[in-house]
């Protein structure tokens with residue numbers, strides 16, 4: 001769907017049964033995110049960056065509840081940007097939509113004449129729109145081309161990956177991003193099958209994965225292809241590499257007093273977020289120094305005790321909230337760009353990737 005027709009469909013629910021943009025994705029921990037960000041956003045000229053605009057649910061709540069704030073909404077998915085743009089049009093110039101990858105946050109705010117912002121929100125992963133748009137190939141339950149790109153205009157598709165990666169590369173991504181016990185068996189089958197026919201369709205992959213998983217194991221843990229599809233999606237979109245750059249970049253873009261809230265849905269995502277925040281929350285003074293120099297003092301304070309989860313009420317009405325881990329922090333002092341932007345130490349060893357996906 002192109003941007004224009006996507007925007008049209010967001011307003012068509014009055015005359016047809018098509019879901020509205022708001023119906024297409026139920027934001028997770030919505031009020032908690034707004035409550036955590038609000039104290040930083042009440043000053044004059046406050047700006048928040050929603051790094052994962054999606055259907056604009058979190059941004060709409062922020063714009064509605066916090067009158068003076070402007071939100072810059074980033075998404076790499078042009079369809080999401082068009083739908084959210086139409087939904088948020090009533091807020092006029094208080095909303096600015098930007099097509100970008102979120103690790104470009106410094107350039108995105110610089111283009112608006114800013115060096116720092118007062119709030120940053122990251123609600124990671126895919127939106128329900130992306131999962132429900134069957135033709136985009138994210139879902140194992142619908143037959144579609146094996147695409148899975150959040151930005152369908154660039155980068156390698158899931159089919160490209162399945163048709164070119166070595167067995168070792170496939171084992172790595174299935175194990176690391178999908179926590180798939182049967183990764184070697186599935187990887188070998190993927191490579192053997194492409195020698196006869198290149199990979200094209202999601203149903204073919206779902207069938208192959210099902211056949212690789214022993215019948216007894218198939219009875220537990222949901223759909224047998226769930227872990228493989230998650231792993232491929234993370235790899236196709238370079239999700240963890242991008243996040244590793246993005247969290248330090250986002251913290252670097254926070255003004256003193258500014259707040260960052262991150263919602264993760266996977267233990268590897270949460271680990272990256274936790275480590276990047278911990279670097280700012282803990283003193284960097286070497287052991288044994290008699291005094292703590294100013295540049296070793298923490299530059300963040302945590303706003304959450306560990307990672308927060310959804311409560312039973314939200315779990316009952318929003319299945320997406322089941323795996324959420326929310327962390328939030330506030331900047332308490334300025335830092336040089338280099339110390340705020342240090343990269344994460346999380347780098348699992350992996351076979352080289354052949355192509356980078358951007359935008």
Ligand SMILES: C[S@@+](CC[C@H](N)C(=O)[O-])C[C@H]1O[C@@H](n2cnc3c(N)ncnc32)[C@H](O)[C@@H]1O
Nearest residue numbers: 027052054055056057058075076077101102123
């Ligand atoms: C879980 S959804 C966000 C939902 C949103 N909070 C709402 O209330 O509708 C995540 C969105 O982030 C986008 N996204 C994921 N990774 C991204 C990246 N690296 N850069 C920019 N956008 C990204 C996806 O395309 C998707 O639309």
